[in-house]
Amino acid sequence: MRQPIGDILGQAMTPPTAPELLQRVLAGNRRWAEGDTERDLLGAPTDPLEHQPPVAVIGCSDARVPPAAVLGAAAGAIFTLRLPGHYVDIPVAAGLGFAITSLGTRLAIVLAHEDCRAVDAAYTEYTTGVPPNLALAPLTGSLAAGLHRAGGATNVVDAINVNARVTAQNLITQCASLRQALIAGTAQLAIMRYSPATRLVTVLDESVLP
């Protein structure tokens, strides 16, 4: 029988810091990519009635990118906020603020991904002025505006990275609790890009500051 990950790392008693959490979700992602089903509590309580997720993920609705699974995290470890293209609106920003101020969340991750249909549509709208999908148009129009404000993107792959950084900046702008925690050094904001093809994440920015 395998030893629980928290015990192996000797961190069952001491809550992991944000940089330690980052390393552990990256290790969890490598396990996911290898098909290993072991999940890390990341220092969250083992009692299923307690809600103290150390990590928050702001991700896309894409069904191929379930945050806790792709980061090898157990139930209770990750507070999740998901809209297509990881769009940030008032409820998303408020949810992240709640996690940081009330649940003890210390690491926030923008989890972008390759082959993102929302970003594809936003990039098309950014380059042509025409929304390719009318159902998604209100959302992709906002994402396209974000690409424009960020200085544009050279191709759709670049647009994924630009959009991820726009998400991070929008979180900092719209979530005062995140901003304060980043300045105080009590929380960390990272940006990652997931590949459905390799099942691996790439760290775009380890620590985004206001």
Ligand SMILES: [Zn+2]
């Ligand atoms: Zn997507």
